[in-house]
Amino acid sequence: MRELHVHASAGEREEVASILDEYDIDYTVVSDEGEGALFFFPLPTAMVGPILDEFRDADIEEDAYTVSTKAELAETPNFTELRQRFSDSIHKLSKSELHAKIREMQWPYQLYYLGTLLSVIAEPPPGCCSINRRSSWRDDHRAAGEFGPRRPDRRPSG
Structure with a gap:
């Protein structure tokens, strides 16, 4: 299970919210005083890649602030359904998670x-x-x- 933190500018805020609503993902939004918003939401590991791809397809800035962390517990109304929906999927790492793991495992020369x-x-x-x-x-x-x-x-x- 992962928790994603995504910062969206004021113009992208509605687009991010609509993508998350489309997948029935429960999220929390913290406003940035008119500058944008920070979205927090738990996801099954297999769903991280497809959601990040959706953000890229919707032209949400590539250099936007996005963090993926391991989550220990998520008790939200729709999370059980999300996990069941994606439990049959092969647990693939998203491209960015794979690059992060490689950098983490590499020793300095x-x-x-x-x-x-x-x-x-x-x-x-x-x-x-x-x-x-x-x-x-x-x-x-x-x-x-x-x-x-x-x-x-x-x-x-x-």
């Missing part, structure tokens, strides 16, 4: 450079640490008598 630098620094020079793969640290110390007498291997033969 500086972290890659820092990781490469640290891996070069942390790598020991060749021949510095010779490790005998046939014996472990414990076997070396056991041979020196530090852990008591050596016990025979209890591994199953076979």
Whole structure:
């Protein structure tokens, strides 16, 4: 479930309200003293893309203030019906939500450079640490008598 915040100019206010009324979406409007209005409304996730497309088709400004957030709870008269209507739909992300998720998941390139630098620094020079793969640290110390007498291997033969 998502909550959208859409700012509409004075000329677009009626158009946004008519689109929301057409889909039976319950909304709250906060006026901007003649400058426009801010609409708040909950939507099922599958419905975000179609509503944003409707706004674009109605020539509501592309650079208009639009925010989509995750909503925890929505108790409105028509929300249950909206959710049931769009529950059979495939839950697609809108283009803008997809771009936001990609930006959120991308690491800054500086972290890659820092990781490469640290891996070069942390790598020991060749021949510095010779490790005998046939014996472990414990076997070396056991041979020196530090852990008591050596016990025979209890591994199953076979």
